[in-house]
Amino acid sequence: MRTRFPIAICFVFGIFTLLQYFSKHPTLTAMYAEILDWMQIVFVFTLLVGVISIFKIHSAKISRQERDWPYSILTILGIVVMAVLGFGYGTEYGSPFLWIFQNIQVPMQSTMFALIAFFVASAAYRGFRFRNKEAAVLLITAIIVMLGRVPLGHQISDLIPQTAQWIIDNPSTAAKRGILIGIGLGSITTALRVILGIERSYLGGRS
Amino acid sequence: MDLSRLDRRIIFLIIAIVVIVPMLFDVTPEVQITKDTEQIFDAIDSLKTGDYLMVSFDFEAASFPEMRPLASVILNHSFEKDLKIIGLALFSEGTAIGYTLLEQIAREYDKVYGVDYVYLGFRPQYVSAILGMGESIIKVFPEDYLKQPLEKYPDFLELENYENLPLLVSVADGSLPIHWADYANARYGQRVAVACAAVMVTAFKPYFESGQLIGPAAGVKGAAEYEKLLGYEGAAHRRLFTQSVVHLAIIILVIVANVSAYVWRKK
């Protein structure tokens, strides 16, 4: 029952979703819209699972006074404060919830995002080496595209942005298409395995 | 000294310097307009006064500094053309950001909420939201961001689903435009234009080439090109100088690492 029931649900809804794509009949369309609504409702409940997990893990850390446990207090406080402010005063423009979001969350997240610039530099410094012919192609291509994507490239020579655009439009896109087709086919077969109940890893078991 | 094994913290310091110092100078480099940016500009420019335009703020707080100039040029252009804008967000973090930006720019053009623009807010599960709007927008968003029923805005009642929507713009920092292409374009034939983070351009390229997506205006450079098309030099233009210097610095660092590695191998 524990595995058969989800597999049966998956089969019925999987086949229905697949078949309804080929029809514009109002009954099927309305049924599909109904299923989409259910998906959103189910998703909201799954968030609860996440919140419970956070509470469980961090409260255990606090009670056992594990390494860095004061940070666990901060995590739980963060969730509680934001939830209280959100439910108590709303999340509209001018609310305390939004103030915290815009003045704490946005700068913190932007800082994390900005790390990419530093890591791109360190990864490029370490990885772009003239070791063999293939690596040389990678290195030269990277330099042309980097120059071509900023006005500096155009100031040096019009040929640089033109070559950069050619690289993006042709070899890069061709390779990406090849990879995308492979990914698409992989997705099709995985989806078929899931619908037919062959693939059960999403239920926590081996196929 | 083997510079090819330079401590990463020194590299970080160099990058910090080359980001901060150029910001102190007011230099606006000359921008060349690319065909990609021209495509999204033309797609919006070809809309008639009073046409609907859906703008989806598909980005998170983290990428706001890069996405803001892009979202701004799109909204400036749309308000200039007197289009009716429907804003929404498919990432929770983009919700408040999108609303604030829309409000700010609408104020500059004396636009009225509910008449010239509405903001639908956020819906979780973007795939089902995109598909759901293809059937009925009001079913996915029965209320707007301000908790008002959509029936309250008669100017937007004609917009039932994608059928009455000539263009949708996804302002995205990640791969959401692919979902717009896969579900809104492939399934409902919705025209989707993209303004995206610079790093995402190559990921979307096959979709642009096949006509499933329109554009893109990409990153700060794309925003600067759009500003030029609109006839002004704004925030994006000022940031381009910094970007040029950082790109140059990384190229120099890579060359230094390679030369140093070669010399040490010889030794």
Place this chain on the structure above:
Amino acid sequence: MKGFKVISILCLIVFFVPLMAYSQIEDAELSDTPIFDISRLPVFIATLLAIIIFFMATYLVKARAETKIRKVAGLNAVDEAIGRATEMGRPVLFTPGWGGDIQRPTTIAALNILNLVAEKTAEYNCDLIFPTHDPVIMSAAEETIQNAYINAGHPDQFKPDNIYYTTSSQFGYAAAVDGAITRVEPATVMLLGTFEGEALILAETANSVGAMQIAGTDSTIQLAFFLVACDYTLIGEELFAASGYLSGDEKIVSSIKAQDYMKIIIIAMLVAGGILATFNLDFLSEWIL
């Protein structure tokens, strides 16, 4: 009796959906719209073809004694990576990236690999840490890892606290996983799944603590970062082939075979399309699109 219960509950759900849907379309023109949308005929044919090929490949793989899959360097390194972690007395960290949810085939492929990795970590008595951004993935991973530890005969070594939800926010997740990598200094980091902007941050942080990295993703843009920053990278469909390659499971191997057959058809269509387009004959592409 069990089967009867399943069917009864299923019937309730299956009949409930049309009932709910029907209540909303009282005024709709039910009779005028045809059941089959003819404009989607090409997609229908392609879908049918994919299903036939899938079953045909399953039959062929069953009929033959052995089906070979070419060597994938990143997967050969899995044993070495776990062995290394065991020798160093440090954990293995596995994360499926921020870009996917449980519906995404990449996540399912990642969970398949996780199952095999967990069996090995259980065998070697090595800790396995699994942070994720999605509560559903967390639950599925928890069950996967627990079952793997039971299958390996070491249920006592399973640590549920090591499988945890961080946050649904992209860079919040990146910060949480970065923090975990910096604190526990895993010997091996496996970045397998759908990654977006956080890819390079995680890969570079793992590199900074000296971890061996095996990465694989379907996000073409992040592949470039992984190729530069990681020791081994699985490119696109290699991720889907990975679970079949590692487990040798006949059913997964047959779906890999099916992919190959479909690829041959696509290549043939590309060549045909290219030739037709050269001679300005657009009837095939017009019919498909």
